[in-house]
Every structure is written in C-alpha cells, then in structure tokens.
Amino acid sequence: GMWAQVQEKYIFPIGIQKLELYGDTPPVGTRLPTYLEITEVTSKTMQANIEVQDGAGNVWMRIQGWKDWIFYWWPRLFAFTRKPTVNVLSQTMSLSNLANGCVCHTVDNENLRDFEINALARYFLHHDEMPSFHKLAEHPKRQREWLLGRIAAKDAVRVWLKEENTEEMLHPAEFIIENDDRGQPVVRNPGSDNSVPKISIAHSHGRALAVASAKSIGVDLEYISEKDTTFVEAITSSRERDWLTNVPSQEKAAWVTRLWCAKEAVSKMNGTGLNGKPKAFEAITFERSGDMTIQATENGQTTKVHTYQEENFIIALTSNPNS
Known part of the structure; x- marks a missing residue:
C-alpha cells in the first residue's frame, strides 16, 4: 500500500492465487518481518508475492499472486476519505x-x-438530502454537478464554522443544505447552537463554487461560450447592448457571460433567483476590471458586482454588508 501511494496510486485487494501456512499463528504482539515483491503492475491492477516470518527466523506464511485493484485518486480525495473531520475535499479559492x-x-x-458517485454522496450528504440526490439519477450530468455544488458548499460551511467557533470540523453529513420556499440554499441542523453562515452555490460544466458568509452573498459561475443574437437580446437591455457594441469582438462572449453572471449573483444574494427575468436587472456602470453596478428595474436598488475570468469561466460575486 505504501509503495502504491508513493506512486500516487491507491489500491484495494481483490484476491490471491495461493496461500501457504507453515506453522501456528504467532502470539499477539509479535513483530513479524515481512517481505513483499511486486511482480506485475498494469494500468488497472497490481500483483505481488508476500512472505511473512514468525518472529523467530522461520517462515510462517507465503502468499502468491496477491492482487490489488488500482485507483488513481486525487490525493485530496484520499486524504478526505481517511479523515473527513480533519480534511476538506474541495479547494480554497x-x-x-x-x-x-x-x-x-x-x-x-x-x-x-474516478470515484463512484454514490459513494461520494454518502460521504457528503445527510440522510435527508439523499432523496434530492436520487431524484436526479436519470440525468447523470445534472446529478454530478448538483453533488459538486453540495461538496463545495459543505466544505465552505465546515471551514467557516471552524474558523468562527474554533471547534473540531463537522463531518459533512452531519448537517443539511436544503432550499427554502424561494429556492435559496440554506444550512440546517449544524450540530450545535452556533450561528450558521449564509451560502451561495454555483456550478457549470463540471465545476462548482460556493461561498459561506455571515452576510447575504451571491455567487455565479458560467462557462464562456458564444451566444447568438436571440439569447443576447433576451437577457440584456438596449443600454447594455449599446455598451457591448464597443467591446472588442474577441472579448464579447466573455462580457455577455459577465453580464449574465452578475445578474444571477445579485438575484441569488436577494434570495429570489432570476426566475426567467434577466431584464429585471440592468447593468448601469461597467469597468474594464470586470466590476459593474447592477440595478433592479423594479425598485431602483443598486448593487456592486465583481466579475472575474478564470481560464474559460466567469465568476461573479456580490454581497450585502447590511444584511
């Protein structure tokens, strides 16, 4: 096992060809010199021969053809599965x-x-969350992205609670993330009387992002892709389209995505979501840094939004310091 880990492989025994015993079982506590020879390594399996001595210089046991299945796990995944109340699976951003x-x-x-999705769900989801996971089984891509969102959110919540309360980190299955009546994700039953953070979750194209905060917060994540004229007209105002005409053509897809993400982030912070009405929010200021001011067309409320491009993704972030 240690040899495999050094090679960034993780193994699980699946069988042996032959076992030979040459004496009685040594007393409990006896130190048994053991010799192992790796005889074959393929992309999926590893085989070895093993000799175990009895502690008095005699051979006690020989195993021929010990066979392991190889898993190419991400090191963070292995660390998490060993100690889920010490390690987080997702990465700090x-x-x-x-x-x-x-x-x-x-x-x-x-x-x-390379990790089985149902096993991953059992690590992270509370019993009461499993029905929501299973309902998505007919849509594997959506199911996996939904779970990725829960992984990122639960890790963010666990770290936030630990930093706020300096207690041992909770196991991710100890508490629940559910949607309230408006569809906003909320933390329930964190295992103590301590306050819980507000959260926002986003996922797109096999990636998820989540933020935990004491204040209302909104985050969105979208993959940059070319959008046709119909889509752009459906999500933007005439003022936004006029601004987009001045954007270099090679940057237009990214800026359309920034606009979409910014509106999503504000609607998430408000706890409502866009509800199919992206024009209920309008960008009234734009900065080349990616910052913009979003105004709610219904009541005129304005919100500062920060947008970022990371590789082929746009991230939008906003918060309400008064909530």
Missing part, C-alpha cells in the same frame, strides 16, 4: 474583493471522475 470572514471553495469533476 481566493477572490479579490472577497470580504473578511467569507469562505470560498471550488471543486472540479476532473479530480473526482
């Missing part, structure tokens, strides 16, 4: 303009694709 006391975590399906 540092975003400029992320307020003190906010915790942001992200996770990518690419790092988890």
